[in-house]
Amino acid sequence: xxxxxxxxxxxxxxxxxxxxxxxxxxxxxxxxxxxxxxxxxxxxxxxxxxxxxxxxxxxxxxxxxxxxxxxxxxxxxxxxxxxxxxxxxxxxxxxxxxxxxxxxxxxxxxxxxxxxxxxxxxxxxxxxxxxxxxxxxxxxxxxxxxxxxxxxxxxxxxxxxxxxxxxxxxxxxxxxxxxxxxxxxxxxxxxxxxxxxxxxxxxxxxxxxxxxxxxxxxxxxxxxxxxxxxxxxxxxxxxxxxxxxxxxxxxxxxxxxxxxxxxxxxxxxxxxxxxxxxxxxxxxxxxxxxxxxxxxxxxxxxxxxxxxxxxxxxxxxxxxxxxxxxxxxxxxxxxxxxxxxxxxxxxxxxxxxxxxxxxx
Ligand SMILES: Cc1cc2nc3c(=O)[nH]c(=O)nc-3n(C[C@H](O)[C@H](O)[C@H](O)COP(=O)(O)O)c2cc1C
Numbered sequence: 001x002x003x004x005x006x007x008x009x010x011x012x013x014x015x016x017x018x019x020x021x022x023x024x025x026x027x028x029x030x031x032x033x034x035x036x037x038x039x040x041x042x043x044x045x046x047x048x049x050x051x052x053x054x055x056x057x058x059x060x061x062x063x064x065x066x067x068x069x070x071x072x073x074x075x076x077x078x079x080x081x082x083x084x085x086x087x088x089x090x091x092x093x094x095x096x097x098x099x100x101x102x103x104x105x106x107x108x109x110x111x112x113x114x115x116x117x118x119x120x121x122x123x124x125x126x127x128x129x130x131x132x133x134x135x136x137x138x139x140x141x142x143x144x145x146x147x148x149x150x151x152x153x154x155x156x157x158x159x160x161x162x163x164x165x166x167x168x169x170x171x172x173x174x175x176x177x178x179x180x181x182x183x184x185x186x187x188x189x190x191x192x193x194x195x196x197x198x199x200x201x202x203x204x205x206x207x208x209x210x211x212x213x214x215x216x217x218x219x220x221x222x223x224x225x226x227x228x229x230x231x232x233x234x235x236x237x238x239x240x241x242x243x244x245x246x247x248x249x250x251x252x253x254x255x256x257x258x259x260x261x262x263x264x265x266x267x268x269x270x271x272x273x274x275x276x277x278x279x280x281x282x283x284x285x286x287x288x289x290x291x292x293x294x295x296x297x298x299x300x301x302x303x304x305x306x307x308x309x310x311x312x313x314x315x316x317x318x319x320x321x322x323x324x325x326x327x328x329x330x331x332x333x334x335x336x337x338x339x340x341x342x343x344x345x346x347x348x349x350x351x352x353x354x355x356x357x358x359x360x
Pocket of ligand 1: 060
């Protein structure tokens with residue numbers, strides 16, 4: 001199949017059906033009330049992306065418990081009475097034929113104590129950087145409570161009408177902290193070898209599956225390396241890919257970087273695009289899961305090359321859709337062969353206001 005035809009062809013990814021190969025990678029919209037409940041503005045974001053032709057819209061990371069909130073306006077789904085507000089978001093995406101997923105997260109040591117009023121908790125009492133706040137190490141009982149919080153949030157997302165949930169196992173948040181030898185210095189059953197560090201992810205996936213049932217799609221965004229001294233290495237990340245193959249998941253989105261390293265700036269040449277493609281090629285050797293790739297994908301030429309590589313099934317983008325929610329339609333109609341996003345990343349530096357493009 002020609003690259004463009006492939007991009008616009010439907011995909012069955014495990015239990016998930018997509019109308020095309022374009023995914024909006026989870027992007028914090030910062031549009032929710034202090035308790036995480038969305039208002040009509042969040043549904044409007046979902047509607048515009050779906051109307052713009054995106055096949056799978058992943059809504060921004062959503063805290064599963066109040067102490068996991070990481071930024072102003074972050075969504076949170078931790079009470080059943082929030083389900084109707086989230087249902088409006090899912091319905092808005094469905095009105096225009098897109099599948100929609102909710103990304104589940106807990107900040108761990110990257111939560112914001114100013115916003116949560118709670119103490120920071122993490123696998124071990126290790127700060128992100130020297131001078132950052134020192135979290136308290138979780139007890140075994142607290143780990144199980146957190147696993148249940150992910151499962152209950154997944155149940156609420158399913159009941160709200162989302163087509164899938166995505167486990168956020170990247171960018172230095174709680175699951176990624178358990179995977180990382182920098183953040184996880186535990187010597188019990190939750191730390192040490194890669195298998196033990198992956199146990200939290202494993203148990204979250206198992207608890208989520210038990211609650212949502214056998215027919216419901218569960219996706220993962222996995223960071224394959226941390227880019228910090230003493231952090232997760234690529235070889236370890238690839239081992240986690242192998243382990244994830246037996247977690248009954250439906251789509252593996254590949255990312256990396258504990259913190260801002262996942263979002264490279266000033267992508268203005270084709271060679272700079274799709275910066276995690278070599279990792280996807282390596283991951284393909286370790287898993288049969290459908291793979292989505294995110295990170296700097298901007299031009300139709302590169303999109304075609306990526307889906308024709310044989311490793312990647314879905315093209316995932318974040319910043320381009322902040323500037324142009326209608327980008328997929330613009331490509332489909334032939335009006336554009338490239339995103340207008342200049343990857344300046346100003347959208348992610350102004351973390352205190354609703355997410356927007358500051359250039360357009
Ligand atoms: C404003 C902003 C918010 C983001 N929020 C999230 C998030 O909630 N969850 C997540 O996994 N990644 C988040 N990311 C990272 C993106 O999903 C993506 O992995 C990264 O920006 C690289 O893709 P891109 O080059 O297409 O922007 C965010 C990025 C930006 C710029």
